[in-house]
Amino acid sequence: MSPEDGGPPVEVYRRYLESGRLGFQRCAGCGAAVFYPRVLCPVCGSSDLAWETSSGRGVVYATTAVYRREDDPYNVVLVDVEEGFRMMSRVEGVPAEEVEVGARVTLRLDLTDDGPVPVFVPEGEGP
């Protein structure tokens, strides 16, 4: 199945990832970019949400290093993606404490046992 075949929003989102793309929704009612995928627009309540593919480019809005007892810290970020939505992810390729608010980042899909997971890398280091 391709993402365009429809179905529950989380299923469509997963198929986008499996096809190597970050999908999000755009509300036909008010124009809001909608992420995480859902059935109704959280801004205006419209159910008329159309899928689009993100460029994967964004800016770090917030970052936190999470420290672990016996391992390197990892980070959790909120990224403002250029199409106008914000998503929680992590930045790879730099030490967790050195991710800066305002840094430009690019999407990378990491393959895991649970399928592709969207993470970000500093701009210029993506595929």
Ligand SMILES: [Zn+2]
């Ligand atoms: Zn809307």
